[in-house]
Amino acid sequence: MSRPPRQPLFLARQTYRWRRATDAARLLPILGVLLFLFPLLRGGGGTAAYSAYMFMVWLALIIAAAFLSNRLSPPRNETEDEDGG
Numbered sequence: 001m002s003r004p005p006r007q008p009l010f011l012a013r014q015t016y017r018w019r020r021a022t023d024a025a026r027l028l029p030i031l032g033v034l035l036f037l038f039p040l041l042r043g044g045g046g047t048a049a050y051s052a053y054m055f056m057v058w059l060a061l062i063i064a065a066a067f068l069s070n071r072l073s074p075p076r077n078e079t080e081d082e083d084g085g
Helices: 013-042 047-072
Strands: none
Touching: 013 047
């Protein structure tokens, strides 16, 4: 009596990382809204401090989106030539 082959217990590492990057990309707009609303909830502070905070949050969101878009792009197949043939 031979046993049938067992299914792997965990997902492949590449699939797991892609799914976590997808989850992070879905949460990024929510994080952005919360970070933009934080100064309004806290109150106080001057216009210069508020402007600097908004610029830094905006820059951080752009960098995070660029990183996530790189992680979500389909992996290149090294066996294919540059012309796709």
